[in-house]
Each structure stands twice: as structure tokens, then as C-alpha cells.
Amino acid sequence: MSASVRLEAITQSFARRGRRRAALSGVSLDIEAGEFVTVVGPSGCGKSTLLDLVAGHTRPQRGSVTVDGVAVSGPGPERMIVFQEHALFPWLSVQANVEFGLRSAGVDPASRAGTAHAWIARVGLADAAHLHPHELSGGMRQRAALARALALAPQVLLMDEPFSALDAPSRDRLHVELQDLWRETGTTIIFVTHNVREAVVLGDRVIVMSSGPGRIMGEVSVTLPRPRVVESGRVVDLAQQVRGLLDEADQMGIAAPREGQDGYVTI
Numbered sequence: 001m002s003a004s005v006r007l008e009a010i011t012q013s014f015a016r017r018g019r020r021r022a023a024l025s026g027v028s029l030d031i032e033a034g035e036f037v038t039v040v041g042p043s044g045c046g047k048s049t050l051l052d053l054v055a056g057h058t059r060p061q062r063g064s065v066t067v068d069g070v071a072v073s074g075p076g077p078e079r080m081i082v083f084q085e086h087a088l089f090p091w092l093s094v095q096a097n098v099e100f101g102l103r104s105a106g107v108d109p110a111s112r113a114g115t116a117h118a119w120i121a122r123v124g125l126a127d128a129a130h131l132h133p134h135e136l137s138g139g140m141r142q143r144a145a146l147a148r149a150l151a152l153a154p155q156v157l158l159m160d161e162p163f164s165a166l167d168a169p170s171r172d173r174l175h176v177e178l179q180d181l182w183r184e185t186g187t188t189i190i191f192v193t194h195n196v197r198e199a200v201v202l203g204d205r206v207i208v209m210s211s212g213p214g215r216i217m218g219e220v221s222v223t224l225p226r227p228r229v230v231e232s233g234r235v236v237d238l239a240q241q242v243r244g245l246l247d248e249a250d251q252m253g254i255a256a257p258r259e260g261q262d263g264y265v266t267i
């Protein structure tokens with residue numbers, strides 16, 4: 001199951017010390033149903049804000065967010081988010097964590113245990129279903145968080161630097177597995193990362209953002225066959241292109257208005 005996502009002319013600002021500062025300015029992005037899009041950009045350019053808008057945790061101040069043509073009006077199980085910090089309940093086992101997600105989404109009690117276990121097995125945690133989060137490695141926790149999200153069969157999966165706290169071998173394995181899961185489920189994925197090679201390995205397109213305020217600088221399309229691996233020469237070449245855009249984005253950030261100048265509006 002998948003859905004298209006459209007962000008249209010989003011401008012989003014936050015109040016800080018009595019002033020409103022734009023976090024996103026005129027951001028428009030069209031994502032096809034079933035597409036895997038990765039997003040990179042300097043810290044503070046509004047990547048998480050963008051995911052929050054699609055998740056429905058934040059309402060757009062200007063512009064619109066639609067999923068399959070329907071305006072997003074709040075969170076829902078069809079749009080799940082996986083964070084860098086797994087956000088599992090520490091007092092529940094992996095099995096109970098995944099079942100909790102299903103219960104919140106109103107899934108029939110008779111099928112919860114089976115669905116939860118199938119997803120736990122699918123992410124390679126069958127033997128760890130009875131363990132609590134503190135008994136898991138970082139990679140296992142992210143797998144559990146992924147199972148909890150995917151168990152709800154989301155049309156859109158939002159991922160905010162989900163693998164950035166992991167060691168390289170765990171991350172590489174999860175890259176391959178996430179590509180498999182994406183192919184099997186067909187879900188639309190928007191994946192935010194600071195790791196340019198990761199963005200190229202995973203994405204059909206890499207969206208590059210700039211800061212001050214957050215805008216879309218450009219994008220690099222990736223048509224390499226999957227599964228891709230970070231060491232591949234063609235991944236490295238495309239990552240270089242993305243880095244070029246990020247360097248431009250950095251220059252824009254330096255040139256961006258400082259407090260008291262344009263871009264800052266006193267409220």
C-alpha cells in the first residue's frame with residue numbers, strides 16, 4: 001500500500017525570543033505513490049519539520065500537505081514515523097510494543113499477536129520478541145521500531161535519521177533489508193539523513209535542502225539497480241553530486257539573513 005505525498009508552498013515559522021523565524025519557506029515537493037525519497041540538508045534546515053508536517057504532528061501555517069489528494073489534518077496509522085531514538089516503551093517487550101501500536105490503530109484483538117509476531121520475525125527479531133528495549137542492541141531496537149511501524153501497513157513511512165546512531169555494519173545490513181521491505185510493501189518512504197552515501201544508496205531521488213530559511217536546493221535522481229551498497233563506485237559518484245549541492249546550500253546558509261534582517265519577522 002502506498003500513497004502520493006504533495007507539499008505545496010509550505011512556509012513554517014517558529015517563535016523564538018519574541019520573533020518568528022521561518023524554518024521552511026516556500027517548500028513544494030511532489031512524491032509519487034511507492035517512491036523512496038531521501039532528504040539531506042544542513043542541521044536546522046527543516047527536515048524534521050517537513051516530516052512532522054506529513055505525519056500530521058504539525059499543521060502548515062501557509063501552504064498545504066496532501067496525501068493521495070486528501071489534506072493531512074492530524075496523525076494517522078497510514079503515516080508512520082521512525083525516529084533516530086527508537087521511541088519504544090521501555091516497560092514493554094518487543095512483542096507488546098508492536099501489539100500496542102496495533103491496538104492504538106484499532107486492529108482486531110484476535111489478529112494482533114499474530115500480525116505483531118509476523119512483523120517481528122520479518123525484521124529478524126523472532127528470537128528477541130520477549131525481550132525489553134534495554135536488552136536489545138541499537139540495531140535491534142531500530143528493527144523493533146520498524147516492525148511496529150510496518151505492522152500498521154502505512155501508506156507512507158517517514159524516517160528521521162533512523163540509522164545514524166548505529167555502527168557501520170549494522171547500518172549496511174539495515175540498508176539492504178529496508179530496500180527489501182520497501183519493495184515487498186510498496187510503501188512510500190521519505191527518509192531523512194545526514195549521510196550522503198546513505199541517501200544515494202536508498203533513494204530513487206535525493207532532495208537537497210538549504211537552511212536560513214529551509215528551502216529545496218535541488219535534487220539528484222538515482223536510477224542504479226537495487227540493492228545498492230555504499231562501496232559501489234557509482235554510489236560514490238552520485239554522492240559527490242549531492243555533496244556539490246550541499247556545498248552550494250552551505251554557501252546560501254552563510255549568506256542567509258541574520259536576526260534583525262530579512263527573513264526574521266518580529267511578532
Ligand SMILES: Nc1ncnc2c1ncn2[C@@H]1O[C@H](COP(=O)(O)OP(=O)(O)OP(=O)(O)O)[C@@H](O)[C@H]1O
Pocket residue numbers: 014015016023041042043044045046047048049050
Ligand atoms: N517546536 C519548535 N519550536 C521552535 N523552533 C523549532 C521547533 N521545531 C523546529 N524549530 C526550529 O526550526 C528549524 C528547523 O528545525 P528542524 O528540526 O526541522 O531541522 P532539521 O533539518 O531536522 O535539523 P537536524 O538535522 O539538526 O535534525 C530550526 O531552526 C529549529 O530550531
Ligand SMILES: [Mg+2]
Pocket residue numbers: 047048049160
Ligand atoms: Mg531533524
